[in-house]
Amino acid sequence: MDEVTGWLFDVYSHPERGVVLWVIADSGERLRLRMELPVTIYLAGDFKLLRAAWIFLTGKAELARTKRRDLFLGERDVMQVTLTENNDLIHGLQSQFPSLDYYDADVPITLRFIAHTGVCLLGRCRFMLEREQVQFIQALDSPWQLSPEQIPLRAMELSPNSDPAFRTPTRLKVKTGRGEYFINMEPERPFLISLQADLRHFDPDLILTDHGDGWLMPKLADIEINRDPDRATQTRKANSYFAYGQTIHRGAQSHLFGRWHIDRKNAMMFNEYGLEGVMEQSRVTGIGVQEMARKSPGAGITAMQMLTAMKTGVMIPLHKQQAEGSKTLAGLIRADKGGLIYQPTLGVHRDVAQIDFASMYPSIMVYHNVSPETLGKNDPKQGLIPQTLSPLLKKRLKLKELLSDLDERDCQVKVLKQRAAALKWLLVVCFGYLGYKNARFGKIESHEAVTAISRELMLQAKEAAEELGFEVLHMYVDSLFVQKEGLKEKQDFEPLLHAITEQTKIPIMMEGVYRWICFPPCKRDARISVPNRYFGVLNNGEVKYRGIEARRRDVPFWVKKIQLEVLNCLAKAKSLDEVVDYLPEVTEMVSQAKRDLRNGHVPLKELVVAQSLSRTVEGYTSPSPAARAAMQLQATGREVAPGQFMRFVFVRGQERVRVWELGVDEKIIDVKRYCAILDRAVSGLVNVFEKTEAGLGI
DNA sequence: TACAGTCGGGG
DNA sequence: GTGTACGACTGTA
Numbered sequence: 001m002d003e004v005t006g007w008l009f010d011v012y013s014h015p016e017r018g019v020v021l022w023v024i025a026d027s028g029e030r031l032r033l034r035m036e037l038p039v040t041i042y043l044a045g046d047f048k049l050l051r052a053a054w055i056f057l058t059g060k061a062e063l064a065r066t067k068r069r070d071l072f073l074g075e076r077d078v079m080q081v082t083l084t085e086n087n088d089l090i091h092g093l094q095s096q097f098p099s100l101d102y103y104d105a106d107v108p109i110t111l112r113f114i115a116h117t118g119v120c121l122l123g124r125c126r127f128m129l130e131r132e133q134v135q136f137i138q139a140l141d142s143p144w145q146l147s148p149e150q151i152p153l154r155a156m157e158l159s160p161n162s163d164p165a166f167r168t169p170t171r172l173k174v175k176t177g178r179g180e181y182f183i184n185m186e187p188e189r190p191f192l193i194s195l196q197a198d199l200r201h202f203d204p205d206l207i208l209t210d211h212g213d214g215w216l217m218p219k220l221a222d223i224e225i226n227r228d229p230d231r232a233t234q235t236r237k238a239n240s241y242f243a244y245g246q247t248i249h250r251g252a253q254s255h256l257f258g259r260w261h262i263d264r265k266n267a268m269m270f271n272e273y274g275l276e277g278v279m280e281q282s283r284v285t286g287i288g289v290q291e292m293a294r295k296s297p298g299a300g301i302t303a304m305q306m307l308t309a310m311k312t313g314v315m316i317p318l319h320k321q322q323a324e325g326s327k328t329l330a331g332l333i334r335a336d337k338g339g340l341i342y343q344p345t346l347g348v349h350r351d352v353a354q355i356d357f358a359s360m361y362p363s364i365m366v367y368h369n370v371s372p373e374t375l376g377k378n379d380p381k382q383g384l385i386p387q388t389l390s391p392l393l394k395k396r397l398k399l400k401e402l403l404s405d406l407d408e409r410d411c412q413v414k415v416l417k418q419r420a421a422a423l424k425w426l427l428v429v430c431f432g433y434l435g436y437k438n439a440r441f442g443k444i445e446s447h448e449a450v451t452a453i454s455r456e457l458m459l460q461a462k463e464a465a466e467e468l469g470f471e472v473l474h475m476y477v478d479s480l481f482v483q484k485e486g487l488k489e490k491q492d493f494e495p496l497l498h499a500i501t502e503q504t505k506i507p508i509m510m511e512g513v514y515r516w517i518c519f520p521p522c523k524r525d526a527r528i529s530v531p532n533r534y535f536g537v538l539n540n541g542e543v544k545y546r547g548i549e550a551r552r553r554d555v556p557f558w559v560k561k562i563q564l565e566v567l568n569c570l571a572k573a574k575s576l577d578e579v580v581d582y583l584p585e586v587t588e589m590v591s592q593a594k595r596d597l598r599n600g601h602v603p604l605k606e607l608v609v610a611q612s613l614s615r616t617v618e619g620y621t622s623p624s625p626a627a628r629a630a631m632q633l634q635a636t637g638r639e640v641a642p643g644q645f646m647r648f649v650f651v652r653g654q655e656r657v658r659v660w661e662l663g664v665d666e667k668i669i670d671v672k673r674y675c676a677i678l679d680r681a682v683s684g685l686v687n688v689f690e691k692t693e694a695g696l697g698i
Numbered sequence: 699t700a701c702a703g704t705c706g707g708g709g
Numbered sequence: 710g711t712g713t714a715c716g717a718c719t720g721t722a
Contacts, residue, residue, distance in 0.1 A: 432712025
């Protein structure tokens with residue numbers, strides 16, 4: 001028997017039996033291995049039906065009777081079915097016996113593999129081999145290790161010289177650790193031959209592309225792009241779905257075998273936390289890197305819950321797929337019970353401290369043992385959700401500690417930040433999943449329990465602050481803004497932090513002390529303020545803002561840029577009283593910006609507005625700017641789908657908007673409209689101060 | 699004026 | 710192969 005150590009790089013199911021593993025061995029070799037893996041599912045329900053299913057399955061799978069735990073129903077008598085081949089027996093079974101309860105039937109193969117072997121993806125392992133057949137596998141890494149030995153990847157980047165949706169690219173940029181160069185894409189045959197040669201020669205583990213999913217990979221169908229010679233590229237169709245409060249469009253996908261392909265332009269969270277973040281999520285969730293790059297963190301946390309279930313002997317119910325639409329009355333009544341919101345005190349204030357609960361919802365779930373099955377019980381046993389979250393929470397905290405000890409310029413900082421952000425998203429989404437009707441281990445009541453506890457904690461924090469003589473100016477879900485005459489340095493607030501931690505037992509953080517902060521009035525009614533909208537300057541000179549135009553993605557860059565310049569100008573004031581002295585400068589900045597716009601000195605790119613399509617073009621009853629842009633695109637024969645972003649500029653005349661990629665003539669820009677948007681954005685910042693000057697008063 | 703459509707959060 | 714709900718705001722007619 002041979003022994004090999006190395007990094008586990010890829011796992012997928014073999015067409016006939018077991019799984020295929022790819023390993024980057026310590027020798028540098030890329031090994032393709034095979035391993036047997038039992039696939040077991042459980043059936044429960046009506047006894048007669050179970051008997052019929054037994055007869056149906058006899059000879060096709062190994063069968064046994066046993067007892068297993070359902071998270072909600074407890075112990076159940078079940079039929080254990082162990083498949084002997086990777087075929088779609090389960091689907092046949094399901095269509096034959098739809099009313100039986102199926103468990104563990106739709107668990108991704110990588111998760112089964114991990115639960116069975118105890119290894120982690122991208123981790124170091126020791127393999128005992130009989131030829132290429134794995135006899136035994138030993139984990140040398142844990143997903144909870146803080147600084148695992150990095151998997152030594154060979155990466156190749158492929159990017160076209162234009163966006164293929166609008167202009168046919170003529171050249172492809174190839175970038176590797178050894179340098180970069182271009183390949184001409186026409187004529188096609190020499191292009192393919194050349195790229196094939198480069199692939200063979202460099203043999204990348206990772207192919208990182210722009211527009212690879214929908215455009216490049218389909219062109220490469222005739223060359224060997226996969227490392228596994230027995231497998232062809234797997235394609236998945238484009239789709240639109242509703243999530244995160246909006247319609248999201250995901251383009252077609254191309255997955256490789258024995259090699260990863262990630263399309264940066266079609267990877268949902270890639271801009272958020274990059275390859276390092278995706279790999280971190282892959283390690284802790286057990287979802288392969290190619291999948292993880294294209295899926296939402298929700299899929300990741302679901303996978304983690306499944307792993308916890310498999311490890312603790314809880315059966316995983318089939319994915320509930322409930323119909324969209326009609327909400328129950330109970331649901332509507334429940335709807336308005338979210339986090340605690342306390343209307344901000346209108347206007348400008350000096351020396352305000354912002355205090356945040358760190359990872360509030362996940363912390364509540366862990367510290368208060370909130371889980372769908374522990375609800376209403378005083379069970380000392382840790383629930384499935386807290387069990388899943390606890391190591392995640394700890395790891396993120398440790399990463400952040402590590403970060404705070406490092407110098408900002410340290411090359412590790414970027415990587416650690418990406419990894420911490422990736423973990424944070426898993427934590428954030430876990431809360432949403434508790435209340436999600438299609439979640440496997442969700443229950444709306446546990447979701448409510450979390451928000452109820454959070455409101456209670458916030459009230460406790462408020463009381464603690466008031467007892468110490470602080471005034472609470474604003475509370476929003478997990479942060480509070482407090483003020484006390486004479487206190488202006490971070491350390492002045494230490495006793496308060498102490499008191500709050502003492503009360504709530506949940507970790508809190510001092511965000512900073514504002515030299516001044518403004519809670520601006522609502523536009524409909526100047527007498528009231530708006531929750532979670534503010535701008536101000538911290539003691540260290542840093543500006544901070546929420547809810548204003550600069551935070552919105554549907555505001556042109558030019559407007560956001562000037563709004564921030566204005567805010568930074570106001571931030572030059574040493575104290576609140578001096579802010580008014582800077583108003584003339586602001587007025588001049590704005591007129592200069594408008595002159596630049598009229599004289600054509602503003603790059604057109606900075607005027608582009610991006611808006612997402614919430615529905616199909618036919619679905620619109622009133623033409624929003626994005627809908628007009630979509631119609632323009634359709635008129636040129638291009639397809640548009642819900643969730644896609646429309647990029648356009650405002651123009652004069654009937655058209656109103658012009659799609660950016662179709663080319664924009666500077667002469668037709670709607671200068672008036674842009675000036676109006678700018679005025680709105682700036683007046684939102686300065687109005688409060690102007691009124692003060694006129695004696696209207698704060 | 700009413701209605702339809704879009705966005706936010708975190709770091 | 711997918712967190713939700715809701716309120717502020719803008720654009721349109």
